[in-house]
Amino acid sequence: MKSAPAHQRCAVEAALDAIGGKWKGLILYHLTRSGTLRFNELKRLLPGVTQRMLTKQLRELEAEALVLRTVYAEVPPRVEYRLSAEGLELRPVIEALREWGVRRENSRGAGTAHAHAC
Amino acid sequence: MKSAPAHQRCAVEAALDAIGGKWKGLILYHLTRSGTLRFNELKRLLPGVTQRMLTKQLRELEAEALVLRTVYAEVPPRVEYRLSAEGLELRPVIEALREWGVRRENSRGAGTAHAHAC
DNA sequence: CAGGATCCCGCGAGATACTG
DNA sequence: CAGTATCTCGCGGGATCCTG
Numbered sequence: 001m002k003s004a005p006a007h008q009r010c011a012v013e014a015a016l017d018a019i020g021g022k023w024k025g026l027i028l029y030h031l032t033r034s035g036t037l038r039f040n041e042l043k044r045l046l047p048g049v050t051q052r053m054l055t056k057q058l059r060e061l062e063a064e065a066l067v068l069r070t071v072y073a074e075v076p077p078r079v080e081y082r083l084s085a086e087g088l089e090l091r092p093v094i095e096a097l098r099e100w101g102v103r104r105e106n107s108r109g110a111g112t113a114h115a116h117a118c
Numbered sequence: 119m120k121s122a123p124a125h126q127r128c129a130v131e132a133a134l135d136a137i138g139g140k141w142k143g144l145i146l147y148h149l150t151r152s153g154t155l156r157f158n159e160l161k162r163l164l165p166g167v168t169q170r171m172l173t174k175q176l177r178e179l180e181a182e183a184l185v186l187r188t189v190y191a192e193v194p195p196r197v198e199y200r201l202s203a204e205g206l207e208l209r210p211v212i213e214a215l216r217e218w219g220v221r222r223e224n225s226r227g228a229g230t231a232h233a234h235a236c
Numbered sequence: 237c238a239g240g241a242t243c244c245c246g247c248g249a250g251a252t253a254c255t256g
Numbered sequence: 257c258a259g260t261a262t263c264t265c266g267c268g269g270g271a272t273c274c275t276g
Contacts, residue, residue: 096214097130
């Protein structure tokens with residue numbers, strides 16, 4: 001737990017603290033789409049992320065109880081990540097954000113073609 | 119021609135790029151609530167932000183066409199910030215985020231009293 | 237009041253090597 | 257495969273001073 005700055009935090013501030021990390025938004029987005037993802041699957045979906053950063057972001061999301069981590073005692077090891085109940089409640093937020101992004105994308109390059117990789 | 123990163127950016131990625139800065143979420147939130155805010159008003163609403171950072175974040179939001187900046191030729195100078203039409207369309211996102219934050223806040227400290235400063 | 241210009245430091249984050 | 261452990265560097269961002 002982090003030391004509170006003794007400042008009256010509003011809900012939006014707290015929310016942004018929980019999901020505002022560099023890769024957290026995208027991680028949550030991909031988990032809402034895929035349901036369950038292994039470490040390397042997630043890594044492939046996040047172009048440019050390093051293992052170190054991905055691990056760190058996942059650990060923080062886990063600490064916020066937004067993401068669940070399941071380790072299977074196998075060889076080779078398998079670790080799966082999925083949203084917790086609390087994390088699933090972020091879906092409306094993510095969906096609204098996605099819709100905004102799509103509308104924005106369309107109203108910009110009004111003529112050009114659009115391919116969606118994700 | 120630029121060397122293409124050859125990576126297909128999705129709408130969510132682009133959206134997070136636009137509003138993912140350190141203070142941008144909170145700035146947008148306060149602008150949705152207040153409609154119009156002067157520089158120092160905004161600064162007071164963001165505890166811990168420095169002028170430098172606030173200026174930088176506002177400039178970036180302006181460059182993304184999410185925030186409009188109006189300068190009044192007065193003495194002392196007055197500068198007002200408000201959301202553009204495109205920025206206003208973020209309201210559903212921000213509102214969904216706020217609701218999530220409030221629900222989360224309540225389900226955590228289930229017994230304790232809650233005062234809302236903002 | 238609303239910034240711009242400078243200086244400067246810490247740590248965020250990349251690269252690499254190693255491991256259960 | 258899914259991570260830790262180190263070392264390292266750059267720049268994000270704070271502090272301070274100046275100005276229209």
